Amino acid sequence: MKRSIGKVTFHLFGLLLVTYFTLPMVVAVLMSFGPSRFLRLPTNKWTLKWYVEFFTTTKWMDGLWNSLIVSGLTIVFALIVGMATALAFTKYKYKWGAGLYTLSLTPVFTPAVIIAMSLLTVAYRTGMWGGYTIIAVAHSLWAFPLVIMVLKVSLDGLDKSLEEAARGMGATPIQAFFTVTLPLIMPSVLVGALFAFIISINEFIMALFLGTVDTETLPRIIYPVLRYRLTPLVAAASGVLMLLTVLVLLLAARLVNLGKLVQYQRS
Amino acid sequence: MSISILSERLSRYNKFFLLSPLLFFLIFFFAGPLLWLFRVSLYQSRGSSGFGIGGADGKEGGGFYVEGTWTLENYFKFFQDEYFRDIMFFTVELAFIVTMVTMLVSYPMAYYIYKAGAKLKTFLLIIVILPKLSNMLVLVYGLQILLANNGWINKALVGLGIIDEPVKLVYTLFSVVVSKVLLIAPYTILVITAALHGLDRTLRDAAMGLGASGTRAFLTITFPLSLPGSYVALLITIVWALGAFVSPLLLGNPDLQTLAVEVPKQTFENVNWAMGSAIAFIILGLMFVVVLVFNLIIGSAIKWRTA
Numbered sequence: 122m123k124r125s126i127g128k129v130t131f132h133l134f135g136l137l138l139v140t141y142f143t144l145p146m147v148v149a150v151l152m153s154f155g156p157s158r159f160l161r162l163p164t165n166k167w168t169l170k171w172y173v174e175f176f177t178t179t180k181w182m183d184g185l186w187n188s189l190i191v192s193g194l195t196i197v198f199a200l201i202v203g204m205a206t207a208l209a210f211t212k213y214k215y216k217w218g219a220g221l222y223t224l225s226l227t228p229v230f231t232p233a234v235i236i237a238m239s240l241l242t243v244a245y246r247t248g249m250w251g252g253y254t255i256i257a258v259a260h261s262l263w264a265f266p267l268v269i270m271v272l273k274v275s276l277d278g279l280d281k282s283l284e285e286a287a288r289g290m291g292a293t294p295i296q297a298f299f300t301v302t303l304p305l306i307m308p309s310v311l312v313g314a315l316f317a318f319i320i321s322i323n324e325f326i327m328a329l330f331l332g333t334v335d336t337e338t339l340p341r342i343i344y345p346v347l348r349y350r351l352t353p354l355v356a357a358a359s360g361v362l363m364l365l366t367v368l369v370l371l372l373a374a375r376l377v378n379l380g381k382l383v384q385y386q387r388s
Numbered sequence: 389m390s391i392s393i394l395s396e397r398l399s400r401y402n403k404f405f406l407l408s409p410l411l412f413f414l415i416f417f418f419a420g421p422l423l424w425l426f427r428v429s430l431y432q433s434r435g436s437s438g439f440g441i442g443g444a445d446g447k448e449g450g451g452f453y454v455e456g457t458w459t460l461e462n463y464f465k466f467f468q469d470e471y472f473r474d475i476m477f478f479t480v481e482l483a484f485i486v487t488m489v490t491m492l493v494s495y496p497m498a499y500y501i502y503k504a505g506a507k508l509k510t511f512l513l514i515i516v517i518l519p520k521l522s523n524m525l526v527l528v529y530g531l532q533i534l535l536a537n538n539g540w541i542n543k544a545l546v547g548l549g550i551i552d553e554p555v556k557l558v559y560t561l562f563s564v565v566v567s568k569v570l571l572i573a574p575y576t577i578l579v580i581t582a583a584l585h586g587l588d589r590t591l592r593d594a595a596m597g598l599g600a601s602g603t604r605a606f607l608t609i610t611f612p613l614s615l616p617g618s619y620v621a622l623l624i625t626i627v628w629a630l631g632a633f634v635s636p637l638l639l640g641n642p643d644l645q646t647l648a649v650e651v652p653k654q655t656f657e658n659v660n661w662a663m664g665s666a667i668a669f670i671i672l673g674l675m676f677v678v679v680l681v682f683n684l685i686i687g688s689a690i691k692w693r694t695a
Binding site: 131134135138139141142143144145146147148149152198201202205206208209212213215221224225227228230231232233234235236238239240241242243245246258259261262265294319320322323325326329330340343344347348351355356359362363366370374 | 402406407408409410413414417418420421422424425427428452493496497512514515516518519521522523524525527528529530531532533534540570573574624627628631634637638648652655661664665668672
């Protein structure tokens with residue numbers, strides 16, 4: 122009897138936390154389908170008018186477009202850095218290898234405000250302020266550590282003899298990489314790219330510091346509305362972001378076993 | 389020169405060539421900017437005070453800070469001004485509350501996931517990752533609505549008879565903590581879950597085989613062994629909590645502001661980049677100090693236990 126009460130409490134706790142983790146998002150998306158301009162949850166009337174307004178307002182569409190450009194660049198930067206680093210650490214031993222590997226993951230643990238402010242001072246000096254590149258650079262600081270982790274898992278699990286066989290049959294290292302290794306790790310490369318996309322499209326603080334009127338990303342446009350005059354248009358913008366994120370996440374889940382990844386990332 | 393020597397040379401070249409993108413990013417976009425941030429914090433600021441509009445007279449460069457100066461006045465101003473000191477104390481206070489709540493939420497949840505069957509586990513993992521991958525502004529918006537006076541939470545509490553009339557939940561310490569925990573907990577839960585999965589299951593089975601109850605096996609075997617992994621999660625939580633920005637800004641009130649909020653305020657509203665940089669650097673310093681203190685405490689605790 123005592124045991125089953127404990128079990129029920131345990132499951133109730135689990136349920137409570139699942140609610141805590143999902144309800145805010147669910148509510149945000151629900152709001153976007155309601156007709157009321159105020160903070161009232163829709164009950165029986167549903168409308169798409171906020172989405173129509175979103176997709177017909179130049180400002181919001183420009184924001185979406187800027188977001189997509191920045192996340193595209195982020196994917197490129199994160200993949201270049203992440204792939205090269207993951208390959209380097211699986212193939213070679215370095216004197217300061219362990220330290221450097223830890224260092225390569227530190228940016229993801231650095232709060233956005235610190236990264237944003239320090240890059241702002243540099244962007245101002247180098248004339249990069251006001252461009253897409255510096256925002257993408259900031260976002261890739263959070264994205265490439267994840268790409269490294271994802272690719273390291275997949276490269277470590279790779280059968281080394283395959284590439285050796287290719288080399289033995291006369292392939293150059295580069296040929297062996299592009300014809301044998303790359304196709305085998307392609308799912309993980311794609312997952313890395315998808316993570317980079319999700320991080321970049323949703324990131325707000327760095328975009329706030331480093332963006333300007335010309336490079337405003339979607340979260341940066343949502344922010345003042347959220348702070349000063351809450352309208353369901355924000356919810357529609359949130360809905361669009363959520364939809365993009367979930368679609369990409371489903372794609373990622375199809376490509377690799379997420380659970381396996383979590384269990385690997387022990388240290 | 390034979391081909392093999394050439395290939396070996398190429399390979400050695402390759403060994404460092406592959407690291408160059410990482411080093412480029414770490415040096416020019418991470419470590420370098422942090423050093424430059426420190427430099428900017430040592431410029432003389434233009435504004436006459438930390439409040440109101442600073443003297444943004446020149447357009448290019450002139451308005452942000454005074455070129456060519458070296459001074460510690462921003463740091464002096466920070467530590468002498470009660471306004472900044474209060475914010476700093478609140479930042480640390482909030483970080484401790486958030487850290488405690490995050491760990492109290494994360495550990496049981498991680499254990500729940502660890503115990504769950506394969507299918508439920510995948511589902512729970514996805515649910516847990518979701519807030520981390522979605523936009524934090526979306527979460528804040530959802531919480532603003534949920535916690536409002538006529539929101540679901542208040543309605544449920546009134547309906548259940550726990551309270552008589554709606555309580556103010558939004559724009560309070562409660563809403564700040566709830567949102568910040570939601571932003572950090574996905575990560576800590578994953579780390580602790582991974583730590584639990586990394587444990588040798590046979591140890592627990594052995595304890596139970598020797599007659600220990602489930603609770604006892606957990607308290608004497610599983611829990612102590614999962615502490616190192618949980619400690620990593622704890623440190624990350626503190627670091628992130630000290631950098632809290634969105635939660636206090638959008639779900640707090642003027643009395644509940646953190647240093648991170650003060651950074652863009654000084655930088656953009658007061659056009660005082662030197663002060664903004666100084667505060668960002670002070671946050672960084674706080675993180676180091678707190679992590680160091682924790683390491684010392686934990687280190688001596690381990691010594692005391694094993695002695």
